[in-house]
Amino acid sequence: MGIKCCHSPLTEAAAREILEQNGINKTKGKVEILCAISRTNRPLSVSEIHELLERACDLSTVFRTITQFKEKNLIRELNLDEAFARYELIHSAPVSHHHHHVRCRHCGDIQNIEDCDLAVFERAIARLGFTETEHRLEFTGLCAKCGK
Amino acid sequence: MGIKCCHSPLTEAAAREILEQNGINKTKGKVEILCAISRTNRPLSVSEIHELLERACDLSTVFRTITQFKEKNLIRELNLDEAFARYELIHSAPVSHHHHHVRCRHCGDIQNIEDCDLAVFERAIARLGFTETEHRLEFTGLCAKCGK
DNA sequence: CTGGTTGCAAACACTTTGCATGTCG
DNA sequence: CGACATGCAAAGTGTTTGCAACCAG
Numbered sequence: 001m002g003i004k005c006c007h008s009p010l011t012e013a014a015a016r017e018i019l020e021q022n023g024i025n026k027t028k029g030k031v032e033i034l035c036a037i038s039r040t041n042r043p044l045s046v047s048e049i050h051e052l053l054e055r056a057c058d059l060s061t062v063f064r065t066i067t068q069f070k071e072k073n074l075i076r077e078l079n080l081d082e083a084f085a086r087y088e089l090i091h092s093a094p095v096s097h098h099h100h101h102v103r104c105r106h107c108g109d110i111q112n113i114e115d116c117d118l119a120v121f122e123r124a125i126a127r128l129g130f131t132e133t134e135h136r137l138e139f140t141g142l143c144a145k146c147g148k
Numbered sequence: 149m150g151i152k153c154c155h156s157p158l159t160e161a162a163a164r165e166i167l168e169q170n171g172i173n174k175t176k177g178k179v180e181i182l183c184a185i186s187r188t189n190r191p192l193s194v195s196e197i198h199e200l201l202e203r204a205c206d207l208s209t210v211f212r213t214i215t216q217f218k219e220k221n222l223i224r225e226l227n228l229d230e231a232f233a234r235y236e237l238i239h240s241a242p243v244s245h246h247h248h249h250v251r252c253r254h255c256g257d258i259q260n261i262e263d264c265d266l267a268v269f270e271r272a273i274a275r276l277g278f279t280e281t282e283h284r285l286e287f288t289g290l291c292a293k294c295g296k
Numbered sequence: 297c298t299g300g301t302t303g304c305a306a307a308c309a310c311t312t313t314g315c316a317t318g319t320c321g
Numbered sequence: 322c323g324a325c326a327t328g329c330a331a332a333g334t335g336t337t338t339g340c341a342a343c344c345a346g
Contacts, residue, residue, distance in 0.1 A: 125287055
């Protein structure tokens with residue numbers, strides 16, 4: 001319990017299978033992007049992914065692929081108060097693995113938090129050595145009018 | 149308890165006093181921007197503020213003023229998964245008035261949530277008629293290394 | 297073969313900055 | 322008067338798009 005980093009790099013074969021299952025063409029770029037995201041245990045920005053691939057494909061291709069992965073719910077987009085978005089794999093494993101993040105305002109380091117309860121959170125974060133903690137909890141949904 | 153909109157428009161005099169207390173020059177633009185933010189009960193984007201002022205001052209001035217207000221902790225910056233930031237007044241009243249937001253993924257409507265407890269949240273949001281709710285809880289702070 | 301995919305360059309949206317001018321205190 | 326504030330235009334980011342060449346199925 002508490003804090004744990006979920007780290008599960010995909011083999012190329014596993015990546016190909018995931019793409020297959022989601023009806024996505026298994027091009028070199030897409031396989032590599034999926035592997036790259038699975039290789040890190042922290043959410044990546046598009047340009048970080050681009051650099052991890054050593055620019056093997058164009059930046060716009062990374063953006064397009066990320067968009068596609070997001071639509072297929074392979075990845076989750078995060079907003080950690082930076083000028084850009086970050087993405088992490090959704091481990092479709094048991095149930096959609098719900099967790100959150102702590103990001104250091106100073107060095108930008110990002111760590112995962114596995115529990116989902118405010119009090120537990122605060123304790124877990126303190127245990128990590130974080131100070132001057134702030135949190136931001138935002139909801140989205142369909143309002144009464146829009147929820148058809 | 150539950151949901152409530154905190155709405156407290158500032159008179160020009162009150163706005164001037166706040167600026168005074170924070171050592172900010174009381175120029176026409178700054179007074180108007182502060183009033184505009186206090187007049188709405190939902191967080192505003194920079195260009196919404198600009199339009200509310202009927203372009204009485206330049207967009208870059210709004211950006212610069214917002215930056216200054218943020219530094220003085222007069223306003224809070226929010227990130228509601230849009231391509232831009234939103235800002236709302238910090239009611240310095242009793243203690244820093246802590247609350248969150250629900251935003252409709254469809255129409256973009258934003259409402260305030262006053263309580264700060266996940267379970268209460270969920271119920272409150274459901275009571276508002278929101279469906280397909282998602283939330284995002286992110287922390288920032290100084291990690292053990294950076295927290296001097 | 298044919299539709300999806302890519303690279304490239306250009307376009308976008310939001311935000312920041314440089315500089316000359318204008319205003320507050 | 323001097324410091325700060327402003328308008329304007331230009332530059333900077335991160336992201337999106339149009340198009341022709343290309344590749345997977």
